[in-house]
Amino acid sequence: MRLPNFNARLMQTFSTVFHSLQAVFIPVIMGVVAAAMLQDGPAPSQEKFMFAMTWLFIPALIYIALTPQFERTKPLSHPYAIIALNSIYCFLWFVSFIALAVYNNNNQKNGFNKMKKEDREKNKIDKSSCATVENGTEKECGLNKTAVILGVFMFLWLFANTLIAAYVALYYRVHLITPLEASQSEGVQIQEQTKDAFSSSNEPDGYALIDGQHDDRMGGGSEYRGGSAYDVDEYNTYGDRIDNDGSYGRSGRVSAGSGSYENGRKGFPDGDYSYTGAGLR
Numbered sequence: 001m002r003l004p005n006f007n008a009r010l011m012q013t014f015s016t017v018f019h020s021l022q023a024v025f026i027p028v029i030m031g032v033v034a035a036a037m038l039q040d041g042p043a044p045s046q047e048k049f050m051f052a053m054t055w056l057f058i059p060a061l062i063y064i065a066l067t068p069q070f071e072r073t074k075p076l077s078h079p080y081a082i083i084a085l086n087s088i089y090c091f092l093w094f095v096s097f098i099a100l101a102v103y104n105n106n107n108q109k110n111g112f113n114k115m116k117k118e119d120r121e122k123n124k125i126d127k128s129s130c131a132t133v134e135n136g137t138e139k140e141c142g143l144n145k146t147a148v149i150l151g152v153f154m155f156l157w158l159f160a161n162t163l164i165a166a167y168v169a170l171y172y173r174v175h176l177i178t179p180l181e182a183s184q185s186e187g188v189q190i191q192e193q194t195k196d197a198f199s200s201s202n203e204p205d206g207y208a209l210i211d212g213q214h215d216d217r218m219g220g221g222s223e224y225r226g227g228s229a230y231d232v233d234e235y236n237t238y239g240d241r242i243d244n245d246g247s248y249g250r251s252g253r254v255s256a257g258s259g260s261y262e263n264g265r266k267g268f269p270d271g272d273y274s275y276t277g278a279g280l281r
Contacts, residue, residue: 008179097151
């Protein structure tokens with residue numbers, strides 16, 4: 001399976017932001033729903049369900065958000081477990097705000113239908129107004145609407161986290177490593193390669209200086225001298241060795257001290273160039 005390459009650190013940043021927003025909204029939703037349940041009359045099951053969701057989501061959020069952040073708890077944060085919890089709570093939050101919204105809407109419609117037509121026209125009340133609730137109070141209806149809106153945001157953030165967790169789980173299934181761990185290992189390799197590139201060592205790995213010896217990588221007839229490679233056969237062919245009498249070994253070369261102009265090359269003029277030390281006093 002070929003997966004698209006996403007920035008692992010950017011995904012981790014978005015996931016952390018979404019988890020932080022969820023942590024902030026949980027007590028807010030808890031307070032709003034609790035205030036609605038404390039109004040006159042029995043609390044409906046939809047409000048109780050959303051209130052229970054705020055408590056049940058706390059341990060799951062701690063596991064999902066915090067276990068991947070620390071070295072000691074990373075072995076507990078398996079990608080399959082994280083995607084499972086995200087999927088379950090994403091579905092439950094979707095059900096909770098949908099159920100509460102349907103209950104609130106039906107409560108308003110039933111109250112609207114039971115009102116007299118004269119009262120509706122006199123007070124200019126429509127079906128979407130909390131003034132027509134059948135059960136509970138108008139304040140409870142308004143609190144339920146607020147809880148529904150907050151539940152929608154909670155679901156959207158959970159859905160985004162679920163998508164990120166699904167990508168991580170698929171990446172782990174293919175590569176047996178999470179995208180964040182893969183990016184961290186690549187960063188370590190690049191850092192080590194950079195250190196090697198700027199190392200002060202004069203001898204790179206896998207390379208040895210050749211001191212007057214033949215190197216097979218240069219060919220059988222190569223020799224390393226003074227930082228450059230010479231062909232031994234060519235070196236000997238041109239007769240660069242000097243005989244004992246002071247002349248070059250091949251014809252066509254100028255004899256030392258001859259002063260001749262053989263082959264168009266000028267030699268030293270005749271004369272005695274020995275040092276006598278006469279100039280020193």
